[in-house]
Amino acid sequence: MAENMDLRYTEMSEEGMGLSVKVNSTLFHDESDFQTIDIIDTPALGKMLILDGLVMTSDRDEFFYHEMISHVPMNSHPCPKSVLVIGGGDGGTVREILRHPCVEKVVLCEIDGMVVDCCKKYLPNIAGKLDDSRVDIQIRDGVEYMKGKKEEFDIILIDSTDPLGPGVGLFTEEFYTNVKNALKKGGIMVAQSESPVADQKEMKLMYALLKKVFPIVRPYVGPMPIYPAGYWSWAFCSVDVEPLSYIDEKRVEEISKNSKLYNADIHRSVFALPNFVKKLVSEA
Amino acid sequence: MAENMDLRYTEMSEEGMGLSVKVNSTLFHDESDFQTIDIIDTPALGKMLILDGLVMTSDRDEFFYHEMISHVPMNSHPCPKSVLVIGGGDGGTVREILRHPCVEKVVLCEIDGMVVDCCKKYLPNIAGKLDDSRVDIQIRDGVEYMKGKKEEFDIILIDSTDPLGPGVGLFTEEFYTNVKNALKKGGIMVAQSESPVADQKEMKLMYALLKKVFPIVRPYVGPMPIYPAGYWSWAFCSVDVEPLSYIDEKRVEEISKNSKLYNADIHRSVFALPNFVKKLVSEA
Numbered sequence: 001m002a003e004n005m006d007l008r009y010t011e012m013s014e015e016g017m018g019l020s021v022k023v024n025s026t027l028f029h030d031e032s033d034f035q036t037i038d039i040i041d042t043p044a045l046g047k048m049l050i051l052d053g054l055v056m057t058s059d060r061d062e063f064f065y066h067e068m069i070s071h072v073p074m075n076s077h078p079c080p081k082s083v084l085v086i087g088g089g090d091g092g093t094v095r096e097i098l099r100h101p102c103v104e105k106v107v108l109c110e111i112d113g114m115v116v117d118c119c120k121k122y123l124p125n126i127a128g129k130l131d132d133s134r135v136d137i138q139i140r141d142g143v144e145y146m147k148g149k150k151e152e153f154d155i156i157l158i159d160s161t162d163p164l165g166p167g168v169g170l171f172t173e174e175f176y177t178n179v180k181n182a183l184k185k186g187g188i189m190v191a192q193s194e195s196p197v198a199d200q201k202e203m204k205l206m207y208a209l210l211k212k213v214f215p216i217v218r219p220y221v222g223p224m225p226i227y228p229a230g231y232w233s234w235a236f237c238s239v240d241v242e243p244l245s246y247i248d249e250k251r252v253e254e255i256s257k258n259s260k261l262y263n264a265d266i267h268r269s270v271f272a273l274p275n276f277v278k279k280l281v282s283e284a
Numbered sequence: 285m286a287e288n289m290d291l292r293y294t295e296m297s298e299e300g301m302g303l304s305v306k307v308n309s310t311l312f313h314d315e316s317d318f319q320t321i322d323i324i325d326t327p328a329l330g331k332m333l334i335l336d337g338l339v340m341t342s343d344r345d346e347f348f349y350h351e352m353i354s355h356v357p358m359n360s361h362p363c364p365k366s367v368l369v370i371g372g373g374d375g376g377t378v379r380e381i382l383r384h385p386c387v388e389k390v391v392l393c394e395i396d397g398m399v400v401d402c403c404k405k406y407l408p409n410i411a412g413k414l415d416d417s418r419v420d421i422q423i424r425d426g427v428e429y430m431k432g433k434k435e436e437f438d439i440i441l442i443d444s445t446d447p448l449g450p451g452v453g454l455f456t457e458e459f460y461t462n463v464k465n466a467l468k469k470g471g472i473m474v475a476q477s478e479s480p481v482a483d484q485k486e487m488k489l490m491y492a493l494l495k496k497v498f499p500i501v502r503p504y505v506g507p508m509p510i511y512p513a514g515y516w517s518w519a520f521c522s523v524d525v526e527p528l529s530y531i532d533e534k535r536v537e538e539i540s541k542n543s544k545l546y547n548a549d550i551h552r553s554v555f556a557l558p559n560f561v562k563k564l565v566s567e568a
Contacts, residue, residue, distance in 0.1 A: 019304070268556065
């Protein structure tokens with residue numbers, strides 16, 4: 001590449017704002033059966049995974065997302081033995097789950113095998129635990145995989161792309177109902193639920209569906225610098241578990257020791273919602 | 285402007301990442317004695333104030349910053365009568381302060397009169413309360429203004445630009461000492477303290493200085509979509525008031541009613557810090 005070439009990746013929303021990042025080089029670019037996959041190397045954020053032109057993760061900031069989606073539900077369960085991740089092909093969520101000593105099995109159900117292979121090769125810090133013996137990687141459609149499952153998992157995490165492209169079937173009442181049925185007693189589902197600032201329409205639709213299926217639907221929020229508006233949400237859903245009704249203090253302390261973000265104070269604070277988020281979800 | 289012209293404003297950090305925004309038009313552009321001032325109109329964020337090429341505020345997202353810098357300290361004081369804002373020429377912080385019925389006087393000490401005039405004209409939703417009879421606008425250097433002040437204010441808010449350009453003197457031990465002396469008993473200073481993700485070096489330097497001056501220095505954090513990394517911090521500093529030791533519940537409830545972000549849960553949760561922020565501040 002010419003030394004003076006000013007190469008940039010910019011993710012621009014429909015309204016016209018987004019993240020712009022200087023790029024050193026493109027390490028991988030291909031079309032899978034499902035989406036366009038890019039791995040780029042950047043000075044600011046390290047290596048980044050981009051699917052269909054949208055930032056999924058980056059070396060620098062992946063921990064914001066992966067610690068939040070996993071430890072909040074995991075430590076709300078006294079002993080999560082069997083865990084399912086739908087999507088999450090970069091392996092970051094699985095890596096965090098495996099830090100909990102009670103885990104016996106993690107199923108990763110990812111539709112796109114090329115994402116998994118790519119992340120293993122180019123993002124080893126994120127995907128490096130996918131070869132753990134407790135991990136069962138299923139390369140298949142999460143929508144199909146969930147059909148007919150009964151009380152199999154303690155924790156189910158929906159680590160999906162946005163509600164478009166290959167992830168669209170993961171935002172339906174039917175899918176959420178199958179997830180609910182696949183949870184054991186005391187089980188918890190957490191789904192990434194978009195940006196409360198940048199994706200208000202999508203978020204409202206999603207919470208309307210979740211509230212039809214789960215008696216307990218509680219959003220939580222946190223920073224995520226590389227996602228739209230830098231502010232993200234997750235939906236904590238269950239039949240019988242209210243967030244903060246149980247916290248495994250000992251595990252919180254252990255997990256906190258080697259976490260960049262997560263600790264006991266964070267666990268307790270993430271369910272505090274700004275007024276505009278409360279309104280958005282209550283109107284859903 | 286040509287209809288097909290793709291005009292964008294991009295704020296790129298030294299490492300090479302930042303916010304990119306489509307622009308409808310430039311409403312104002314001039315050089316004051318202190319800095320370059322731009323007001324641009326954008327489809328995503330409404331009107332935006334930009335100083336020396338850095339985003340200061342925008343119609344859509346200003347509330348994140350202005351509610352956080354003001355209501356957290358204001359409601360930690362039983363009756364803040366006299367309040368000082370250093371910087372804050374856009375008027376957003378003053379607007380929020382005036383919502384507290386106990387306030388008798390707000391001094392706004394802004395170095396750049398052109399910023400105030402500009403915001404009054406182009407950003408009336410933000411600057412619209414600067415004409416309130418309780419507001420005393422002092423167009424002068426905050427560093428000079430603070431010299432020799434003794435126990436004059438209940439709350440002092442440092443609503444400054446970054447530690448470069450005209451704001452640089454607001455990040456010194458001498459200035460903070462003068463601020464401390466200007467606080468009444470039970471007084472609180474809050475200063476914007478940069479992004480814990482994008483400005484770690486600056487933040488560490490700032491907290492090192494603050495800790496030399498104030499016995500109580502407590503960071504708090506929150507989302508700020510239009511600032512670097514979308515994640516911002518403020519320093520709660522006092523001689524005698526620990527955050528959360530007193531919360532004016534009645535005022536919290538009143539203020540919350542017409543706030544977009546702020547409420548009782550938020551007030552209690554903002555001092556919960558990610559591990560990497562705790563580390564950064566403890567090493568300062």
